[in-house]
Amino acid sequence: MNPYPDKVYLNGKIVPSKEATISVFDRGFLFGDGIYEVMVQIGNRFFYEEEHLQRLKYCLSEINIAYNVDLLRKEIPLLVQQTNLVGKDCLLYIQVSRGVAPRQHAYPKNTTPTVMMYALPKVLPDINTVRASVVTAEDMRWLRCDIKMTSLLGNVMANEYAMQNGCYETVLVRNGVVTEASHCNVFFVKNAVVYTHPANTFILDGITRKIVLQLCKKLNIKVEETAVLKADIKHMDEAFLTGTSTQIASIQQIDDHLFYQDKAVGSITQRLQNAFLELKSR
Ligand code: PDD
Numbered sequence: 001m002n003p004y005p006d007k008v009y010l011n012g013k014i015v016p017s018k019e020a021t022i023s024v025f026d027r028g029f030l031f032g033d034g035i036y037e038v039m040v041q042i043g044n045r046f047f048y049e050e051e052h053l054q055r056l057k058y059c060l061s062e063i064n065i066a067y068n069v070d071l072l073r074k075e076i077p078l079l080v081q082q083t084n085l086v087g088k089d090c091l092l093y094i095q096v097s098r099g100v101a102p103r104q105h106a107y108p109k110n111t112t113p114t115v116m117m118y119a120l121p122k123v124l125p126d127i128n129t130v131r132a133s134v135v136t137a138e139d140m141r142w143l144r145c146d147i148k149m150t151s152l153l154g155n156v157m158a159n160e161y162a163m164q165n166g167c168y169e170t171v172l173v174r175n176g177v178v179t180e181a182s183h184c185n186v187f188f189v190k191n192a193v194v195y196t197h198p199a200n201t202f203i204l205d206g207i208t209r210k211i212v213l214q215l216c217k218k219l220n221i222k223v224e225e226t227a228v229l230k231a232d233i234k235h236m237d238e239a240f241l242t243g244t245s246t247q248i249a250s251i252q253q254i255d256d257h258l259f260y261q262d263k264a265v266g267s268i269t270q271r272l273q274n275a276f277l278e279l280k281s282r
Pocket of ligand 1: 038
């Protein structure tokens with residue numbers, strides 16, 4: 001399968017990818033000065049589209065990029081249509097950069113944002129059967145991890161570290177506490193209580209994270225939005241990752257700590273995976 005889409009959306013037009021060009025002076029290129037979103041279409045609807053668009057709005061406003069996200073409500077279906085993905089499972093990538101301006105750090109005035117989107121076929125498994133081994137590393141990113149910005153070098157380096165260690169993910173630790181992972185949120189379970197880092201500026205408030213919290217409520221599973229200490233990982237009963245394409249993935253091992261000897265999945269992780277599947281099938 002071609003890993004590149006044949007066509008992309010660029011500034012109001014859907015064009016062959018080969019003809020889609022942007023200026024070398026685009027601030028997305030020069031500074032990583034932009035915001036992105038990733039969501040999936042399952043069947044004929046985008047899963048939690050409204051939440052993804054709201055997060056895009058929030059992030060753009062946090063960095064003062066004036067772009068009307070509501071315009072995308074008309075543009076996304078056009079892109080899906082023109083890439084022959086109507087009613088098909090696919091992944092949608094959206095990126096809005098501040099646009100083109102002479103290179104200077106401060107926000108330039110009256111710049112038109114550069115908007116790029118593409119959709120690619122992607123069928124997610126009903127349930128993610130990965131039994132993830134993960135490593136921990138120092139969270140070296142900045143202090144506004146709630147902003148889904150395109151400057152992802154900290155996340156890229158963390159993910160590369162996982163790959164070099166033959167692992168699925170790198171779980172990040174700041175001042176001794178687990179924040180999130182390079183491209184996922186992290187959850188733990190101890191004595192039937194689910195723990196995850198509070199949604200503040202140290203993590204991205206994942207849409208899947210929000211869904212999992214709602215599912216916990218529905219299933220009467222107790223939740224504490226409290227960060228877990230790295231030193232306490234070994235005392236946890238279960239751990240799992242969440243993210244748009246990861247969905248809910250059981251963690252089998254963190255560093256040297258093995259949660260399960262066999263390929264088992266913790267009972268709460270499993271209940272959440274089943275409830276998540278039900279939500280997708282609706
Ligand atoms: N990653 N934390 C980080 C740092 C992320 O990059 C992501 C998503 C998440 C999970 O968020 P959500 O549930 O809304 O997908 C948490 C996306 C998918 C990516 O960069 O490709």
